[in-house]
Amino acid sequence: MPLAPDTAPPARVLVFAAHPDDIDFGASATIAGWTAAGAHVSYCILTDGDAGGFSDEDRPGLAALRREEQIAAAGLVGVTDVTFLGEPDGYLQPTDGVLREIVRRMREVRPDVVLSMHPERSWDRIQKSHPDHLACGEAVTRAIYPAVENPFAYPELEAAGLRSFRVPWLWFYGGPAHLENRFVDVTGSEDTKIAAISAHRSQHPDVGRMQSRVRDILRENARRGGLPEGRSAESFHVVGINTDETIAGF
Template identity: 85%
Template sequence: MSIDEAATIPARVLAFAAHPDDIDFGASATIAGWTAAGASVSYCILTDGDAGGFSDEDRPGLAELRRTEQRTAAARVGVTDVTFLGEPDGYLQPSDAVIREIVRRMREVRPDIVLSMHPERSWDMIQKSHPDHMASGEAVTRAVYPAVENPYAYPELEAAGIASFKVPWLWFYGSPAHLENRFVDVTGAEELKIAAIMAHESQHPDVERMQARVRAILQDNARRGGLGEGRSAEVFHVVGINTDETIAGF
């Protein structure tokens, strides 16, 4: 199966992020298109997001507020299955315990596509490369291969009936520009993306600038992807994990 074939509508998608709002900035318009076409999409947020925000008044209860905001944002693009691992914001590591829980979610959902932040630093836009973002990407990548498909990795999961599973495709968002290989035309879904981002009210001190910047990035993505002026695109680094072109063990 080629990358072009991977662009067909998946049956199930499992999207991981370091913080509430990461998915919405990175991939929510693509996700809106998938859910509208009948795909089942689940989110797994790795940290509490309790170090985000700009107001001292929001500090008490911020983690729960951000969970509520993420559930609202997810619902706006057709996603109702949202789980949280509750790791501390700013201190995420690709630890054995974190990878085990990621493997658990992958085996439970059994997605056609795992959507993840990128594990590599992006020098073209350093904001993509918050340490939690890269740690999230590294943990998901370690889980995708080989842990999730190895019944002898985390055998307690296998013993509990959470069986090993081979992930076909891994789609990274927030990728370094030179690794981008999939431009998804999301023209017409811009307002859904903005609505999802706007659900994170605690995170936006300058709403007008944020919205303008998001729209500009979508249009620039489309130009770079050859989609033409006036189009919008989200962009990914797509990696085949278990496809017709891969061989087990290589």
């Protein structure tokens, strides 16, 4: 039976992001809780991140540095499986080639839950809707249905032993607030999340302001989710893809 997202931690999770650090801002505290409960979590970063950063001295070799930062941040929340597609930062598109690699990773990991950036623009804070973020969400959405579960989509993957697979749940992070329908209580994991974000040192010209703002957002998420005063939460738009409520083929 497909995992119900409120009953138990998932066994396998695959997380997609446009850039190194996107996951840590969007979902790292939730992921830390899952790995602590025994979940195996994999990351797939779609771009090389070389258009980010604020310091000229970091420009040479920035893509390699950002990979190192992401691997370090992942380790802080219990994730050791991190892959990078290396698409150009700022130019990500849901092309056939990108979809093929996303389908490949889904079939390799065979997750209970896929996490992805959201394909819809958020007007409450436009920074959440970097064009690469939207492209990530669109590519993952196209891959998760129908491509990953269709044996006739990318038949070369099927021929290589990467069998079609039905993903039960898709969790979006970083999307429009009015679509969020899941608030995960991450109280006690705030410092872990902050440490994971701070591992991306090339991206933070004002670490103190960033940390304060992240804590404010976590408290605001908890308030919107109806949690008690003083709690912290991460927020998601959860979509059932193949559950007891869905009908195959429709």
